[in-house]
Amino acid sequence: xxxxxxxxxxxxxxxxxxxxxxxxxxxxxxxxxxxxxxxxxxxxxxxxxxxxxxxxxxxxxxxxxxxxxxxxxxxxxxxxxxxxxxxxxxxxxxxxxxxxxxxxxxxxxxxxxxxxxxxxxxxxxxxxxxxxxxxxxxxxxxxxxxxxxxxxxxxxxxxxxxxxxxxxxxxxxxxxxxxxxxxxxxxxxxxxxxxxxxxxxxxx
Amino acid sequence: xxxxxxxxxxxxxxxxxxxxxxxxxxxxxxxxxxxxxxxxxxxxxxxxxxxxxxxxxxxxxxxxxxxxxxxxxxxxxxxxxxxxxxxxxxxxxxxxxxxxxxxxxxxxxxxxxxxxxxxxxxxxxxxxxxxxxxxxxxxxxxxxxxxxxxxxxxxxxxxxxxxxxxxxxxxxxxxxxxxxxxxxxxxxxxxxxxxxxxxxxxxxxxxxxxxxxxxxxxxxxxxxxxxxxxxxxxxxxxxxxxxxxxxxxxxxxxxxxxxxxxxxxxxxxxxxxxxxxxxxxxxxxxxxxxxxxxxxxxxxxxxxxxxxxxxxxxxxxxxxxxxxxxxxxxxxxxxxxxxxxxxxxxxxxxxxxxxxxxxxxxxxxxxxxxxxxxxxxxxxxxxxxxxxxxxxxxxxxxxxxxxxxxxxxxxxxxxxxxxxxxxxxxxxxxxxxxxxxxxxxxxxxxxxxxxxxxxxxxxxxxxxxxxxxxxxxxxxxxxxxxxxxxxxxxxxxxxxxxxxxxxxxxxxxxxxxxxxxxxxxxxxxxxxxxxxxxxxxxxxxxxxxxxxxxxxxxxxxxxxxxxxxxxxxxxxxxxxxxxxxxxxxxxxxxxxxxxxxxxxxxxxxxxxxxxxxxxxxxxxxxxxxxxxxxxxxxxxxxxxxxxxxxx
Numbered sequence: 001x002x003x004x005x006x007x008x009x010x011x012x013x014x015x016x017x018x019x020x021x022x023x024x025x026x027x028x029x030x031x032x033x034x035x036x037x038x039x040x041x042x043x044x045x046x047x048x049x050x051x052x053x054x055x056x057x058x059x060x061x062x063x064x065x066x067x068x069x070x071x072x073x074x075x076x077x078x079x080x081x082x083x084x085x086x087x088x089x090x091x092x093x094x095x096x097x098x099x100x101x102x103x104x105x106x107x108x109x110x111x112x113x114x115x116x117x118x119x120x121x122x123x124x125x126x127x128x129x130x131x132x133x134x135x136x137x138x139x140x141x142x143x144x145x146x147x148x149x150x151x152x153x154x155x156x157x158x159x160x161x162x163x164x165x166x167x168x169x170x171x172x173x174x175x176x177x178x179x180x181x182x183x184x185x186x187x188x189x190x191x192x193x194x195x196x197x198x199x200x201x202x203x204x
Numbered sequence: 205x206x207x208x209x210x211x212x213x214x215x216x217x218x219x220x221x222x223x224x225x226x227x228x229x230x231x232x233x234x235x236x237x238x239x240x241x242x243x244x245x246x247x248x249x250x251x252x253x254x255x256x257x258x259x260x261x262x263x264x265x266x267x268x269x270x271x272x273x274x275x276x277x278x279x280x281x282x283x284x285x286x287x288x289x290x291x292x293x294x295x296x297x298x299x300x301x302x303x304x305x306x307x308x309x310x311x312x313x314x315x316x317x318x319x320x321x322x323x324x325x326x327x328x329x330x331x332x333x334x335x336x337x338x339x340x341x342x343x344x345x346x347x348x349x350x351x352x353x354x355x356x357x358x359x360x361x362x363x364x365x366x367x368x369x370x371x372x373x374x375x376x377x378x379x380x381x382x383x384x385x386x387x388x389x390x391x392x393x394x395x396x397x398x399x400x401x402x403x404x405x406x407x408x409x410x411x412x413x414x415x416x417x418x419x420x421x422x423x424x425x426x427x428x429x430x431x432x433x434x435x436x437x438x439x440x441x442x443x444x445x446x447x448x449x450x451x452x453x454x455x456x457x458x459x460x461x462x463x464x465x466x467x468x469x470x471x472x473x474x475x476x477x478x479x480x481x482x483x484x485x486x487x488x489x490x491x492x493x494x495x496x497x498x499x500x501x502x503x504x505x506x507x508x509x510x511x512x513x514x515x516x517x518x519x520x521x522x523x524x525x526x527x528x529x530x531x532x533x534x535x536x537x538x539x540x541x542x543x544x545x546x547x548x549x550x551x552x553x554x555x556x557x558x559x560x561x562x563x564x565x566x567x568x569x570x571x572x573x574x575x576x577x578x579x580x581x582x583x584x585x586x587x588x589x590x591x592x593x594x595x596x597x598x599x600x601x602x603x604x605x606x607x608x609x610x611x612x613x614x615x616x617x618x619x620x621x622x623x624x625x626x627x628x629x630x631x632x633x634x635x636x637x638x639x640x641x642x643x644x645x646x647x648x649x650x651x652x653x654x655x656x657x658x659x660x661x662x663x664x665x666x667x668x669x670x671x672x673x674x675x676x677x678x679x680x681x682x683x684x685x686x687x688x689x690x691x692x693x694x695x696x697x698x699x700x701x702x703x704x705x706x707x708x709x710x711x712x713x714x715x716x717x718x719x720x721x722x723x724x725x726x727x728x729x730x731x732x733x734x735x736x737x738x739x740x741x742x743x744x745x746x747x748x749x750x751x752x753x754x755x756x757x758x759x760x761x762x763x764x765x766x767x768x769x770x771x772x773x774x775x776x777x778x779x780x781x782x783x784x785x786x787x788x789x790x791x792x793x794x795x796x797x798x799x800x801x802x803x804x805x806x807x808x809x810x811x812x813x814x815x816x817x818x819x820x821x822x823x824x825x826x827x828x829x830x831x832x833x834x835x836x837x838x839x840x841x842x843x844x845x846x847x848x849x850x851x
Contacts, residue, residue: 027218031218034216034385040384041350041382041384041463042218042382042383042384045325045381052588052589052590052810053586053587054586066351066385068460068463068464068467068550069460070549072467072549072550072551072554073551085583085586088582088583089583092580092583095568095572096568108827109810110586111586111589111810112584112585113584114804114809114810114812114813114814115805115808116801116805116814118585119816121582129582133579152826
């Protein structure tokens, strides 16, 4: 059962800051797509970047071929940003007029901002910039929702729920549940399902 | 979500390149696996450890790469299939043994897996392990995708047994840490008893002793083995050709660069004009295969990371065959078509192919590009730093205060681990750490500095060393420093695990890679036995650390301070806060304090923010790990610790 895609390959970037569950989000989404019968390549950078640096996963989805773990510049179809300024950083390299962007609005300040050396742009500025660069831009308070669920890290799953609601990848809650039941301790499944549903509802 | 025992043969699953390599080894019936952690290689041993079982698969994190290779070699000598795993510079550590191992040969299939890091994404070097295959005269395989990573690893054991020598499999970060679809094959039933047969003459490969002498005879035999490998490579399914028979441009490539090359041709819509000869067997090159494909093209581009290894070998073959294949124009690294440093990507390869074929890559509309450019200015850079609650930040703060009070210009010789950040980003180590080289080198360099007093050097010399690094390579340097009576203060930053690479166990812990209870080897006891006076402290106890250090800096000879506190990300600390930390706004004097915002501007913990509107410090409760150390650095006492309920 192989589904069709808007584009071959369909290129997704999931970005954020080390510690936000970026890698988990890309694995969950990719596993859902593999179960749909797609060929998926994830390119990731971890290691040193885990320590408070920018983190980025490139996901290439194709009905037939294995694509490079690095998306060519300017060729993202969907950007999922767990941190707002990282959305802009990724747009600078991979943006194009038809890109869709999902942004979690919870800022994580770089050290330079903490120290007062650099300025972090206002939420309004970031919203305007993303809206000007994307064909579709959606903004979520994913971390705040996740804190209400008891764990800020679930912001990553709220964002995956939002991806499902965009309707570009034909993934749903049932598929999500199948993937996390396979890969996660049973005690964590319920909170993840709720996070996914919150993300779905936020964009629907 | 990762490779596990429950997955069935024949199922198609998403595997990380490193998991695919591990799976290939399991499908080959590997019995012994040893490695030393190092990004991007660590997940191979981690994955295998989940499949370990007494008598079926033994897995260990060895103290260093040379020992790992020796452990794997012993299993091979006893007739079992074995592997050793390391990152690129680990091969340098193991290379002395490797030189001799390739002379003695192997019995059970043995493979060396190296994971290189082009672009130094997680390294302080851009070392090229491929050159070792040529230097050591052993075959080299390089997988180009995830399916091949598994299949090639499995076949490497067969090749090793066919030629009776170690086979090298080289991955890179973008293969090891990328993921893709892999179809699982069958896992064989574990069989075969370990026995080292050694009652025959030295010339008997099955029953003789395993030694690299007589050197000339063994060296000649080794070269025969390599010729046999080259013959097998002539019709290897890992070497493929795609594209027109007589292309305008022949791309010769290997590894993940194959995917970049394909993507480049797709971007340029040049699939009908250029062909790709993808090589999985990159040393020794199969000459007939190369001749066949070189014959059809006049222009040849070699795409590889990092140094022109393949390029040089192809050129040698082309020179030898010039009479039959004609004169070629080569493009690659030597002529600057592709960069000689850093990693490649589809854009770099597309630009190179585009220049050769005269094709312009499709571009983003100018209007959109202008919009993008107007935004670059306001994206603040995200500099790397120690995690919130990291004991290293506290240790370096203690060192900073001690060196300031000492005021003789003392400095720290850095080493490899998370604490290398102190050398890499001066502000992260409060400008104390001034050297950074290979594993354990901080101590060796300090030992050398510590003998320069008679030449007039008056600066105190400190070395820092993590717990895993201590066992790996610092011990010989420390013994040297004691024996030579060097004047150094050696600080072990003991955070109870190999934190940088994901908490792999090491000899200082009471558990091994298989989860078994293991004897602990105590750092303090080793240092004491070497003959150095040892003090143990808590890096979060600032005043005590500083005063101890100031006392040690005054004393001659080798002094050891062990600063012990487990990593903030370690499973026992994660999501637990010792303190609820708050800034008392009434006490924070803000910009009027005179401290010049020491808490945020200098200390730089991500959990402690400067609020520009209110001009006061504040704690980000989501990010703060609750270590409470910052309460001790505020001159106004405005940062307050309350015992947290879950501590």
